[in-house]
Every structure is written in C-alpha cells, then in structure tokens.
Amino acid sequence: MPMRKVMKGNEAAAWAAKLAKPKVIAAFPITPSTLVPEKISEFVANGELDAEFIKVESEHSAISACVGASAAGVRAFTATASQGLALMHEILFIAAGMRLPIVMAIGNRALSAPINIWNDWQDTISERDTGWIQFYAENNQEALDLILIAFKVAEDERVLLPAMTGFDAFILTHTVEPVEIPDQELVDEFLGEYKPKHAYLDPKRPITQGTLGFPAHYMEARYKVWEAMENARQVIKEVFEEFEKKFGRKYQMVEEYKTDDAEIVMITMGSLAGTLKEFVDKKREEGVKVGAAKITVYRPFPIEEIRALAKKAKVLAILEKDISFGSGGAVFADVARSLINEKEKPIVLDFIIGLGGRDVTFGQLEEALSIAEKAMKEGVEEEVYWIGLRKEIL
Amino acid sequence: MVPLEEVRGMEIPENIKKRLSIPFEENFYAGHTACQGCGAALGLRYVLKAYGKKAIFTIPACCSTIIAGPWPYSAFGAPLFHTAFETTGAVISGIEAALKAKGYKVKGKDGIMVVGWAGDGGTADIGLQALSGFLERGHDALYIMYDNEAYMNTGIQRSSSTPYGAWTTNTPGGKKHFLEKRHKKKVIDIVIAHKVPYAATASIAFPEDFIRKLKKAQEIPGPSFIQLFAPCPTGWRSPTDKSIELARLAVQTAYFPLFEYENGKYKINMPNPKKEPKPIEEFLKLQGRFKYMTKEDIEVLQEWVLREWEELKKKAEVFG
Amino acid sequence: MAESPFKADIERVEKELTEKMTPGAIAYIPGSSVINKTGSWRVFKPEFNKDKCIRCFLCYTYCPEPAIYLDEENYPVFDYDYCKGCGICANECPTKAITMVREVK
Numbered sequence: 142m143p144m145r146k147v148m149k150g151n152e153a154a155a156w157a158a159k160l161a162k163p164k165v166i167a168a169f170p171i172t173p174s175t176l177v178p179e180k181i182s183e184f185v186a187n188g189e190l191d192a193e194f195i196k197v198e199s200e201h202s203a204i205s206a207c208v209g210a211s212a213a214g215v216r217a218f219t220a221t222a223s224q225g226l227a228l229m230h231e232i233l234f235i236a237a238g239m240r241l242p243i244v245m246a247i248g249n250r251a252l253s254a255p256i257n258i259w260n261d262w263q264d265t266i267s268e269r270d271t272g273w274i275q276f277y278a279e280n281n282q283e284a285l286d287l288i289l290i291a292f293k294v295a296e297d298e299r300v301l302l303p304a305m306t307g308f309d310a311f312i313l314t315h316t317v318e319p320v321e322i323p324d325q326e327l328v329d330e331f332l333g334e335y336k337p338k339h340a341y342l343d344p345k346r347p348i349t350q351g352t353l354g355f356p357a358h359y360m361e362a363r364y365k366v367w368e369a370m371e372n373a374r375q376v377i378k379e380v381f382e383e384f385e386k387k388f389g390r391k392y393q394m395v396e397e398y399k400t401d402d403a404e405i406v407m408i409t410m411g412s413l414a415g416t417l418k419e420f421v422d423k424k425r426e427e428g429v430k431v432g433a434a435k436i437t438v439y440r441p442f443p444i445e446e447i448r449a450l451a452k453k454a455k456v457l458a459i460l461e462k463d464i465s466f467g468s469g470g471a472v473f474a475d476v477a478r479s480l481i482n483e484k485e486k487p488i489v490l491d492f493i494i495g496l497g498g499r500d501v502t503f504g505q506l507e508e509a510l511s512i513a514e515k516a517m518k519e520g521v522e523e524e525v526y527w528i529g530l531r532k533e534i535l
Numbered sequence: 536m537v538p539l540e541e542v543r544g545m546e547i548p549e550n551i552k553k554r555l556s557i558p559f560e561e562n563f564y565a566g567h568t569a570c571q572g573c574g575a576a577l578g579l580r581y582v583l584k585a586y587g588k589k590a591i592f593t594i595p596a597c598c599s600t601i602i603a604g605p606w607p608y609s610a611f612g613a614p615l616f617h618t619a620f621e622t623t624g625a626v627i628s629g630i631e632a633a634l635k636a637k638g639y640k641v642k643g644k645d646g647i648m649v650v651g652w653a654g655d656g657g658t659a660d661i662g663l664q665a666l667s668g669f670l671e672r673g674h675d676a677l678y679i680m681y682d683n684e685a686y687m688n689t690g691i692q693r694s695s696s697t698p699y700g701a702w703t704t705n706t707p708g709g710k711k712h713f714l715e716k717r718h719k720k721k722v723i724d725i726v727i728a729h730k731v732p733y734a735a736t737a738s739i740a741f742p743e744d745f746i747r748k749l750k751k752a753q754e755i756p757g758p759s760f761i762q763l764f765a766p767c768p769t770g771w772r773s774p775t776d777k778s779i780e781l782a783r784l785a786v787q788t789a790y791f792p793l794f795e796y797e798n799g800k801y802k803i804n805m806p807n808p809k810k811e812p813k814p815i816e817e818f819l820k821l822q823g824r825f826k827y828m829t830k831e832d833i834e835v836l837q838e839w840v841l842r843e844w845e846e847l848k849k850k851a852e853v854f855g
Numbered sequence: 856m857a858e859s860p861f862k863a864d865i866e867r868v869e870k871e872l873t874e875k876m877t878p879g880a881i882a883y884i885p886g887s888s889v890i891n892k893t894g895s896w897r898v899f900k901p902e903f904n905k906d907k908c909i910r911c912f913l914c915y916t917y918c919p920e921p922a923i924y925l926d927e928e929n930y931p932v933f934d935y936d937y938c939k940g941c942g943i944c945a946n947e948c949p950t951k952a953i954t955m956v957r958e959v960k
C-alpha cells in the first residue's frame with residue numbers, strides 16, 4: 142500500500158531519490174535545496190538507502206562526480222539550485238554529450254545579482270540548451286513523481302540523456318503538502334536496474350569516452366543528442382502512460398485546464414499553474430472565456446501540444462518567471478517558434494512575472510488578462526510585459 | 536609479453552636487472568599524437584605498463600587529451616574518460632564511488648586502479664579545489680600530476696608550477712616586465728597538508744622508481760598523489776632528444792628531488808642528500824625558455840632551489 | 856627478428872574501426888591509434904649499430920612512442936612506422952650504438 146505523508150517538496154524529492162535507489166549521490170548544500178541531500182544522507186546513514194554519498198566541495202564537483210559515477214555505469218543523482226546549477230553549467234553539456242542519464246532535482250531559484258534565494262526559473266531556463274530533459278512540478282506530489290519519471294525517461298535506450306526536475310523554491314521546497322509515496326516494489330518494477338550498454342567504464346571493456354571530436358565528426362555526435370531528445374517525446378508519453386497505470390496519477394506534456402471554449406489561454410509552468418487554475422475558475426464564474434495550460438515538460442519542448450492548443454484560442458498569454466535580456470521570456474520564444482509556420486495562429490503575449498520570489502497575485506493575473514483581452518481586440522502593444530513591477534520605486 | 540627474467544638466455548648485469556622491474560606489456564599504443572620527445576607520453580606509457588588493463592583513467596583538458604587521440608581513435612589499452620579541465624579530482628571520486636557501489640575491489644592487490652592523469656595547470660591551478668576535495672574525502676584512487684611546468688595545450692602559458700625566470704607566451708619578458716617572476720608552486724606540499732597516506736614525486740628519467748611508486752600507490756589504501764616531472768621539448772624550447780637528460784638533471788640539481796611521503800614520514804630517494812647537488816645552470820642551459828635569464832636571475836633561482844632542498848632534507852631528518 | 860608488438864593490433868583495428876557515430880561518441884576500439892603511422896613525422900632517423908650494443912634496454916625503456924621493441928636476442932628493433940625521430944634513444948644510449956641521420960625521402 143502506498144504511504145501518505147505530509148512533507149516538504151525537498152523531502153518529496155529525497156523520497157523519490159530513495160525509491161529510485163541511485164548508487165551514487167553527490168551534492169552540495171544550497172538554499173533552497175539543501176534539505177534534499179540532507180534527507181538523503183539520513184537515509185544512507187540509517188541504512189535505508191544503500192548508496193555512496195559523496196560530500197563534494199562544490200556543485201561543480203557534485204555534477205562531475207555524478208558524471209564519473211554514471212560513466213562507470215551506475216545510477217547517479219544530485220540536487221541543487223540557482224548559483225549551484227549555474228556553477229554546474231559546463232558539466233551539464235558534458236553529461237548530455239556523453240549520454241549519461243543523471244537525474245537532478247532543482248529547487249527553482251533566482252540568480253544573483255542581487256542575491257536572492259527565492260523562486261523563479263532563471264536557473265533551469267538558463268540550462269535549456271545543455272541537452273538535459275526538463276520537467277517542472279506543480280506541487281510536491283509532482284516533484285516526487287516527476288523525479289521517478291525522469292529516471293525512467295533518461296535511462297531509456299532511445300534517449301540516454303540526463304534529466305532535471307524543477308520545483309519552485311520555498312513555494313514547494315519548503316511548504317508541506319500531503320504526498321503519496323509509492324510502494325518500493327512498484328517503483329522497482331517501474332524503473333528496473335540501470336544497465337547501460339552504450340558506455341560504462343570497466344577494465345574488462347577498455348573504451349574511451351569523451352574524446353576530441355574533429356569537425357568531421359562533431360556535428361554527427363551533436364545530431365545524435367538532438368535525435369535522442371526528439372525520441373524523448375515519444376518515450377515521455379509512454380512513460381507517463383505506464384506511470385498512470387502503475388501509480389494512478391496522470392501526466393501530460395502540456396496539461397490543459399478549461400481550454401475547450403477558451404478565447405484566451407494563459408500558459409505557465411510549475412506551482413504558478415495551481416494559482417492560475419484557481420484564477421481561471423474565478424474568471425469562469427464571471428463568464429470570461431479563459432483557460433489555463435501548464436507545461437510539464439519544457440525540454441523537449443511540446444511543440445505539437447502547443448500547436449494543438451493554439452488552434453483553440455485567440456490569445457496565448459505566456460506567464461513566465463525568467464527573462465532573456467534583450468529578447469524576452471524563454472517560454473514565449475519556444476511557443477512562438479512552435480507556431481511560426483502555422484497558417485493560422487493566435488496572438489502570443491509575453492508576460493514576465495514573479496521574479497525573485499515576487500508573489501504572483503490574482504491582481505497581477507487580472508492585469509495580464511486585461512492586457513490579453515485588449516490585445517484580442519486592438520492588437521499587441523508591447524513586445525514584453527513586466528507584470529507586478531513596482532513602478533513607484535523605479 | 537615475454538618475461539624479461541628469462542631474457543632469452545642472456546646473462547643480465549646487476550645494474551640492468553632493475554630495469555626489468557618495468558613490465559614488458561605495452562598498453563599505451565603507438566600512433567599517438569604527442570610531439571617528438573614528449574615526456575608526458577612516456578609517462579603515460581609507464582603508467583599503462585604498471586597497471587596494465589586493470590586501471591580506469593581520467594584525463595582533463597590538457598595535452599594528454601590530444602595525445603590519446605581524436606574520435607574514433609584511442610592510444611589507450613585501458614578504459615579512459617576525458618573530462619573537463621578542473622574536474623579530475625571530482626570525476627575520479629565519482630568513478631571510485633561507483634565501482635565500490637558495484638562491489639568491485641578498488642586499489643590493493645588485484646584491485647582496480649582509478650587513476651586521474653592531469654597536467655600542472657589542471658592540478659595546481661584550475662583543478663586545485665577538486666584535487667583538495669578528492670584528497671580530503673579519502674577516496675581510494677591515484678592522482679598523477681604530470682608536470683611540464685606550463686599550459687602546453689593552449690600554447691605555453693605560465694601556470695603556478697612554472698619556475699622563476701622561465702619564458703612562456705604570457706611571461707614573454709620585455710622592457711618593463713620580467714619573465715616568470717614567481718617561484719614554482721609546491722603542489723606536493725599542499726597535497727601533504729591533507730595528510731594523505733601516500734604522496735611522492737617521480738621523474739620520467741627514473742622509470743623503475745616511478746613504477747615502484749605506482750605499485751606503492753596501489754597497495755596503500757586511501758588517496759595517493761604522484762607529481763611526475765615530464766619535460767616538454769615544445770614548450771621548453773629544448774631539443775627533443777634531451778627530455779630524459781633534462782628530467783635527470785632536474786633531479787641531480789635538486790630542482791625536482793624525488794621523495795616519498797608515506798604515513799607521515801618523508802623519504803628522499805634522489806639526489807643523495809649527503810652530496811652537493813649539481814648547479815642549476817646545467818639544467819637551465821639546455822632549454823630555450825631560460826635563455827633570457829641574467830646571471831642574477833640564475834642566482835635567485837639557485838638560491839631558491841637550495842633553500843627548498845634544505846627544507847626537504849630537514850623534513851626527512853625530523854620526520855624520516 | 857621479432858615482430859612489432861602492434862602488428863596484430865593493426866589488423867584488429869583495421870577490421871573493427873568504423874566511423875559510424877555512436878551515442879556519446881565513444882571510441883570502442885582500444886589502441887586504435889596504431890593505424891596512425893607517425894613515422895612520417897620523422898626528420899632524423901635512428902640508425903642502429905648492433906656491434907656496439909650491450910643490450911641495456913635503455914633505448915627501449917625511454918622511447919615515448921613506443922617505437923622500439925626487442926628481438927629474440929634482446930637487441931632493440933626500431934619500428935620506423937612509428938618512430939618520430941626524437942633522438943632520445945641515441946642521446947641515452949651508453950655506447951653510442953644509435954646515431955641520428957637525416958632522413959632521405
């Protein structure tokens with residue numbers, strides 16, 4: 142029987158790691174993720190998890206040690222956030238390029254400067270081009286589930302790419318919610334053992350990994366990563382289905398909410414989706430034809446799903462907690478590229494919201510919605526809208 | 536592999552016999568792309584002889600990346616993992632942990648040797664933190680710093696292991712600024728400060744000694760560290776045939792003395808502490824990188840060498 | 856005369872080596888560098904005078920390629936397929952049994 146426990150998002154992530162039974166964990170403390178490795182150390186210390194825990198001296202070494210471990214053929218896990226993830230940046234490319242299915246839990250947090258420990262998605266969004274699969278969780282249950290799913294997808298032979306699951310700093314990492322902990326037996330069945338065929342370091346098999354790739358070969362190696370990420374679309378769908386059959390919870394690349402007759406669909410990720418759904422309920426009561434959509438898988442980007450969604454609406458309003466300076470929101474760019482060659486497409490609006498832990502209120506959502514309503518009638522006025530800015534102190 | 540003991544009917548003189556401690560088997564393959572007379576390549580050949588196929592290697596960005604060959608080639612007969620410049624210490628920690636988690640025997644007789652092979656830049660500079668982490672956590676692995684005293688792979692820039700007075704492309708010397716102004720960083724002392732069970736210096740000119748140390752590093756549990764002096768004719772502007780001679784002179788002048796630090800005890804192997812070392816000039820004069828040094832510069836370096844040598848001798852006396 | 860220790864490897868590598876890209880661009884064939892005949896780099900060539908050789912193994916020990924192996928009688932054999940002509944062997948030979956001569960191509 143699955144167990145229900147009230148726990149923080151970080152604990153849910155640690156539980157996911159425990160259930161997945163990684164052989165090597167290497168992690169370094171950083172707010173708001175610190176509790177994940179702490180909790181795992183407890184599991185290891187109590188003998189509840191049989192793994193080598195490497196207390197590294199930095200996140201750069203955390204991911205490097207995971208790379209070494211994964212290359213030696215074992216399941217490896219780490220957790221970090223923000224500056225820690227940014228410090229790992231260089232090695233993220235290496236993990237993906239070498240096709241090492243490491244899984245990482247991220248407590249999505251803003252990046253300095255100024256120093257800010259609160260939530261936005263700048264950390265993971267900034268790593269979108271590294272070749273890692275990216276999941277975003279709406280609540281603590283999703284954090285747990287999407288870490289298990291991440292292992293399964295990452296290790297699939299058609300994929301073999303590392304994966305990260307993000308869940309919002311404090312809003313989820315430090316907030317308690319009831320979480321169902323799946324049965325170990327079922328998880329064992331679901332995940333199986335990690336037994337790589339493509340690469341593992343063993344004296345019995347003297348292979349060389351990570352060589353210099355000349356211009357004559359580099360592009361093909363990168364194409365293979367591209368291909369793997371494309372394969373991941375199908376694999377993720379299969380894994381979502383299998384997960385639902387086994388554990389009863391349904392996941393989708395893009396989860397739609399009251400979109401069928403919606404004129405405006407507000408799209409977001411992570412915990413904001415929860416708030417957004419409540420907001421939609423409220424507006425529906427007022428008779429506004431608005432729906433919501435949550436992007437659960439950001440890499441590979443759900444191009445087809447966004448296209449299908451776009452067919453239903455007149456305006457897509459992207460609400461995102463990240464910014465690419467000099468361009469705009471990253472999710473907006475991905476949505477826009479998904480639609481660029483469609484014959485008929487809705488207006489797409491770019492809303493930057495909730496950076497660095499700024500509370501996203503109904504008032505702000507209201508503001509975004511009214512801009513969307515106006516745009517529907519009168520056209521788009523601005524490239525990028527900053528919502529919830531304190532203009533009085535600017 | 537033919538056991539050299541038999542040496543196929545030949546009577547072996549005593550002084551040559553010890554050379555036979557070097558395994559015959561080659562696991563470092565010809566066709567690699569090191570420059571002519573490369574000390575690092577010869578070092579790799581020795582390590583791969585010592586451990587045969589029972590080792591897993593990690594190499595960060597450095598000349599050895601190139602030496603080992605581009606895809607789909609490899610000069611290695613043992614598993615090899617190429618990693619980022621500063622990560623050797625962390626990657627070998629991860630590999631060691633994974634092997635242990637898999638239930639493999641690591642280190643010790645018949646155990647798998649997890650070997651990091653990094654340059655002086657990758658060790659003394661950018662990789663120092665990961666090295667420290669590896670040493671401090673006590674992993675059962677060996678870190679070899681092959682010391683060619685500069686960043687050779689990127690075209691001969693100084694590292695903190697570059698000696699005083701050396702020309703490099705970023706210590707070119709000019710009207711206003713001198714050549715390399717700082718003395719060579721004593722990485723081995725930093726390593727010893729971690730109180731590791733085994734640390735040693737070695738030289739490609741003394742392969743028997745090096746291989747003995749490699750075996751020791753295998754037997755002694757915990758992290759081990761070897762700093763291998765590996766001349767680079769390309770970066771040192773030295774004739775390609777002088778690599779061994781230079782490595783030997785570095786020892787004989789006490790510029791790079793060979794010693795071991797084992798469970799708190801120092802032991803000097805070479806040169807003989809009771810004898811006066813050769814003047815440093817003998818080492819310097821064979822290399823183009825030192826040709827801009829003035830007499831005074833040479834004195835400064837000589838003084839430093841002797842001072843460091845005295846310090847080492849004292850340590851060996853007190854903690855011998 | 857004994858064979859180069861790499862002879863069998865060359866055959867093995869020639870048979871197995873492919874350019875087919877694999878996930879993670881892994882080089883699956885150990886020692887595949889043997890296909891690269893670095894002897895073409897040589898400017899000076901070591902010439903061996905057997906009469907002077909005392910079979911001390913020094914040249915064999917110090918060759919970085921390695922491009923020297925030993926024959927049945929433990930005399931060094933120079934593998935000109937790989938010898939880059941660095942001259943270390945000649946410099947280290949205690950009896951001057953090796954001399955470097957300019958390569959005639």
Ligand SMILES: Cc1ncc(C[n+]2csc(CCOP(=O)(O)OP(=O)(O)O)c2C)c(N)n1
Nearest residue numbers: 596597598620654655656657685686687688
């Ligand atoms: C993070 C990072 N910075 C810089 C480089 C460029 N780089 C590659 S190798 C190298 C120098 C290597 O020097 P060393 O470790 O002494 O090895 P050597 O090439 O001398 O054998 C540098 C600067 C890199 N690969 N990665």
Ligand code: SF4
Nearest residue numbers: 570573598687767769
């Ligand atoms: S530059 Fe120096 S260290 Fe690098 S391959 Fe050439 S000789 Fe060896």
Ligand code: SF4
Nearest residue numbers: 918938939941942944
């Ligand atoms: S010249 Fe150099 S490469 Fe050629 S055999 Fe002698 S030591 Fe080896």
Ligand code: SF4
Nearest residue numbers: 908909911912914948
């Ligand atoms: S170094 Fe000279 S004497 Fe010794 S084996 Fe080689 S050729 Fe013979």
Ligand SMILES: [Mg+2]
Nearest residue numbers: 654655685686
């Ligand atoms: Mg160097």
